[in-house]
Every structure is written in structure tokens, then in C-alpha cells.
Amino acid sequence: MDKLTKLENRLQELEKEIRETKNRLPAHSTKPVIMMELLALEDEYDIIMEKIKILK
Numbered sequence: 001m002d003k004l005t006k007l008e009n010r011l012q013e014l015e016k017e018i019r020e021t022k023n024r025l026p027a028h029s030t031k032p033v034i035m036m037e038l039l040a041l042e043d044e045y046d047i048i049m050e051k052i053k054i055l056k
Contacts, residue, residue, distance in 0.1 A: 003055065004052065004055045004056070007048050007051055007052050007055070008052065010048055011045065011048050011049070011052065014041055014044060014045045014048065015045070017041050018038065018041050018042060018045065021034065021037055021038045021041060022038065025038070
């Protein structure tokens with residue numbers, strides 16, 4: 001499997017994890033731990049998107 005394919009696969013995993021994390025967010029009084037997890041996932045998503053752009 002080449003690097004681009006691995007990055008695209010990880011991107012799909014991250015999309016799923018981000019959706020699941022957002023679904024765990026309460027409507028009010030968001031827990032800091034969940035927000036930190038969501039922000040970390042979104043940061044990794046952005047980094048991988050940049051890497052994919054460079055490879056294409």
C-alpha cells in the first residue's frame with residue numbers, strides 16, 4: 001500500500017472518529033476532555049489533508 005492510500009484510509013478513520021466524538025458532545029456543558037479529543041482529531045485531519053494535497 002502506498003503512502004497516499006494509507007493517508008486516505010486514515011482520513012476516513014478520522015472522519016468516523018470525529019463524527020462519533022461530535023455525537024458524544026452534550027447540548028450543554030461540554031466536557032473539556034471531549035472537546036480536547038475532538039480538537040486533536042480535527043488537527044490530525046487537517047495535517048493529513050495537507051499531506052494528501054502535497055502528494056497529489
